[in-house]
Amino acid sequence: MISFGTGIRLDKIKKLVEYQNLYNREQEIRKKYQDEEKKMDKLLADNATLVARKNDLEMIIYATQKKLEEEQQKKLQLEQRLKELDENKDKVKITRQIKTWEKEMETLQQDLNMIIHQIDYETHKQTDTMEELNQVNAKMLENDAKIKALRETIAAIEAKHKDELTYILETQKNIASEFDVSVIEYFILLLRKTKGQAIVSVLDGDTCSGCYTILPTVIQGEIGPNLPEEEIELQQCPHCFRFLYYPQWLD
Numbered sequence: 359m360i361s362f363g364t365g366i367r368l369d370k371i372k373k374l375v376e377y378q379n380l381y382n383r384e385q386e387i388r389k390k391y392q393d394e395e396k397k398m399d400k401l402l403a404d405n406a407t408l409v410a411r412k413n414d415l416e417m418i419i420y421a422t423q424k425k426l427e428e429e430q431q432k433k434l435q436l437e438q439r440l441k442e443l444d445e446n447k448d449k450v451k452i453t454r455q456i457k458t459w460e461k462e463m464e465t466l467q468q469d470l471n472m473i474i475h476q477i478d479y480e481t482h483k484q485t486d487t488m489e490e491l492n493q494v495n496a497k498m499l500e501n502d503a504k505i506k507a508l509r510e511t512i513a514a515i516e517a518k519h520k521d522e523l524t525y526i527l528e529t530q531k532n533i534a535s536e537f538d539v540s541v542i543e544y545f546i547l548l549l550r551k552t553k554g555q556a557i558v559s560v561l562d563g564d565t566c567s568g569c570y571t572i573l574p575t576v577i578q579g580e581i582g583p584n585l586p587e588e589e590i591e592l593q594q595c596p597h598c599f600r601f602l603y604y605p606q607w608l609d
């Protein structure tokens with residue numbers, strides 16, 4: 359527990375409360391676009407993943423296209439050979455030649471069937487890949503539009519609160535200059551640690567409203583509505599270390 363409570367009088371206590379109010383207001387403003395920034399970061403990360411997927415899909419489409427062209431070529435060759443073989447049918451006379459002819463015809467037909475199936479399979483695959491690519495492109499456009507809107511919102515919030523933020527920072531600087539550096543630094547650390555509740559009111563005359571602990575009698579005696587103003591001094595909760603003020607002191 360820090361013992362510099364002594365010496366910090368009512369006017370300074372009021373300044374600390376003001377400093378805290380400004381701190382909380384600043385957090386409130388920053389939080390407005392922190393949420394937007396978080397959303398934007400998520401969308402940007404999402405788009406980076408989509409770009410990688412888009413590149414993969416385009417490579418797959420290119421490779422499949424080449425494969426399909428080769429297969430179409432093979433199909434044409436097989437059809438041509440089948441046509442030629444069929445035209446030669448009448449020239450085949452002896453049984454042995456007929457058997458060979460039939461065998462060759464069968465093999466060619468099987469090869470042709472296989473290549474037709476292969477083309478069919480690749481064509482379906484290509485359609486699916488293109489469909490996915492369209493979806494990826496659409497999703498990226500959708501994200502881009504959202505990112506643009508978020509950027510505009512952030513810029514608008516910043517512009518709207520620019521003067522207020524400047525006022526907050528300047529006033530805080532002025533208040534800080536009235537305290538010992540060690541006091542104000544400690545107070546700022548406490549503000550961060552307590553999420554803007556470094557100085558809190560005393561509840562029901564005996565309880566710290568930061569941690570809801572009943573204060574020791576000695577501190578209770580130093581805090582109250584009837585204390586003469588010149589006797590008021592900054593007190594600290596021995597349990598949570600928050601600074602304390604009596605609500606009516608601020609009136």
Ligand SMILES: [Zn+2]
Pocket residue numbers: 566567568569570571595596597598599600
């Ligand atoms: Zn406390």
